[in-house]
Amino acid sequence: MSDAVSTAPDKDEFRARCRAFLDEHAVGMNLGGDADAGGTRRLEAGRKFQAALADAGLAGLTYPLEYGGQGLDKTYEKIWREEYANYPNMTFEFTISHGMCLPMLAEYGTDEQKAKYLADNIRGDKLWCQMFSEPGAGSDVASLQMKAERDGDTWVLNGQKVWTTLAHVSDYGVVIARTDPEVPKHAGISMFVVPMDTPGIEVRPIHQIDGGRHFNEVFFTDVSIPAENLLGEVNNGWNMATAMLMYERVAIGSGSTSGIQHERADALIEEAKKRGLIDDPTLRQKLMRIYAMETCQSLVSMRTRAEMQAGKTPGPGGSIGKLAGTMIMNYVRDVSMEIVGAGGVAWEGESGGGWARAALTGLQGGIAGGTNEIQKNIIGDRVLGLPRDISVDKGVPFKDLKVGTQTS
Numbered sequence: 001m002s003d004a005v006s007t008a009p010d011k012d013e014f015r016a017r018c019r020a021f022l023d024e025h026a027v028g029m030n031l032g033g034d035a036d037a038g039g040t041r042r043l044e045a046g047r048k049f050q051a052a053l054a055d056a057g058l059a060g061l062t063y064p065l066e067y068g069g070q071g072l073d074k075t076y077e078k079i080w081r082e083e084y085a086n087y088p089n090m091t092f093e094f095t096i097s098h099g100m101c102l103p104m105l106a107e108y109g110t111d112e113q114k115a116k117y118l119a120d121n122i123r124g125d126k127l128w129c130q131m132f133s134e135p136g137a138g139s140d141v142a143s144l145q146m147k148a149e150r151d152g153d154t155w156v157l158n159g160q161k162v163w164t165t166l167a168h169v170s171d172y173g174v175v176i177a178r179t180d181p182e183v184p185k186h187a188g189i190s191m192f193v194v195p196m197d198t199p200g201i202e203v204r205p206i207h208q209i210d211g212g213r214h215f216n217e218v219f220f221t222d223v224s225i226p227a228e229n230l231l232g233e234v235n236n237g238w239n240m241a242t243a244m245l246m247y248e249r250v251a252i253g254s255g256s257t258s259g260i261q262h263e264r265a266d267a268l269i270e271e272a273k274k275r276g277l278i279d280d281p282t283l284r285q286k287l288m289r290i291y292a293m294e295t296c297q298s299l300v301s302m303r304t305r306a307e308m309q310a311g312k313t314p315g316p317g318g319s320i321g322k323l324a325g326t327m328i329m330n331y332v333r334d335v336s337m338e339i340v341g342a343g344g345v346a347w348e349g350e351s352g353g354g355w356a357r358a359a360l361t362g363l364q365g366g367i368a369g370g371t372n373e374i375q376k377n378i379i380g381d382r383v384l385g386l387p388r389d390i391s392v393d394k395g396v397p398f399k400d401l402k403v404g405t406q407t408s
């Protein structure tokens with residue numbers, strides 16, 4: 001357990017403590033590529049960092065002391081994020097654990113669930129994954145077919161999930177499954193906590209175009225979990241899934257740091273200098289455009305974070321930051337290829353390999369956490385108040401829909 005502080009520390013002292021901690025511990029994350037295709041070394045470095053953070057009384061700042069947090073208000077988290085923005089991101093592999101599963105457990109968990117899961121999660125001892133997508137249910141995740149059936153004191157889960165980031169190294173997963181096929185699709189879904197070592201779970205890795213192996217197919221065959229692993233109420237899973245997706249979009253789009261950042265513009269400027277291209281006026285314009293786009297995205301993220309600090313659960317506005325991030329990533333990809341030239345097709349070594357890999361990795365940004373088209377739909381109807389998409393399956397019981405492998 002941490003050296004948790006029991007009274008609110010002086011803010012300047014707290015900032016100095018954060019900085020001193022980061023100076024000492026936020027180092028050595030220059031991993032990636034073939035050297036760490038499965039992300040295992042990056043995860044190990046992240047775990048070490050997170051454990052040290054907990055020992056220093058700086059992990060889970062806004063979560064209650066009794067659950068392994070520090071019991072501080074959100075201004076301290078803001079200070080932490082501002083300082084963390086100046087250092088390498090050591091906690092990338094905890095984006096799902098901390099950015100999505102932790103707030104869900106804290107918001108919807110029973111006291112027993114919080115006591116069981118929060119401290120290990122905060123400390124990074126246990127890693128969590130999110131099991132929503134299925135082969136026939138991605139953008140329209142409410143069409144999911146995985147079944148959860150009550151059997152005495154247990155729930156029995158059968159079906160398949162796909163694209164599950166970090167399932168191969170996770171200890172727990174938050175899963176959504178169909179608990180009532182007789183009602184319309186959004187009304188018959190429930191959310192569960194599943195220990196990933198439960199018999200009947202098979203995790204199969206998916207190899208990515210950039211050489212990485214971060215996500216997986218997960219098959220469930222008669223997976224029996226205790227009834228108390230239900231998170232929230234039976235058949236309220238859709239509302240909770242929506243809440244978790246909002247946290248996801250903020251975690252992806254707004255990152256774990258705060259303040260104005262132009263990391264990609266800085267990296268490209270360095271690359272252009274190295275290659276003697278920095279005086280090219282057309283390229284300079286493009287670099288400035290990236291700088292401006294990153295600045296705007298930072299401001300949007302800061303607004304979203306400020307709303308959360310004011311006590312609001314993240315709303316559809318999180319989609320703006322996520323969409324902006326993808327648009328920047330796409331533009332960075334084009335400009336980076338222009339800078340590295342023919343080296344952009346090279347894979348090994350320094351001739352452009354890093355940028356080639358980044359260009360391929362960047363493609364996932366417009367899909368993971370909801371595609372760009374879905375973000376635009378959300379922004380259109382929930383932020384701008386435009387008319388909603390036509391819904392042809394409204395009011396129809398799930399069992400009567402033709403979705404996934406269900407044909408009648």
Ligand SMILES: Cc1cc2nc3c(=O)[nH]c(=O)nc-3n(C[C@H](O)[C@H](O)[C@H](O)COP(=O)(O)OP(=O)(O)OC[C@H]3O[C@@H](n4cnc5c(N)ncnc54)[C@H](O)[C@@H]3O)c2cc1C
Nearest residue numbers: 130131132133138139163164165364367368369370371373
């Ligand atoms: C790197 C990565 C990590 C991921 N990690 C996870 C994870 O950890 N857990 C998890 O559950 N899932 C994860 N996913 C899955 C991700 O959430 C889905 O891939 C995503 O929601 C899209 O679903 P789909 O792949 O089934 O595409 P589809 O939904 O089949 O979409 C296909 C195309 O149709 C378009 N489309 C669909 N519906 C509409 C519409 N109504 N209006 C306009 N266009 C539409 C889409 O934009 C897309 O271009 C991950 C995906 C990636 C790429």
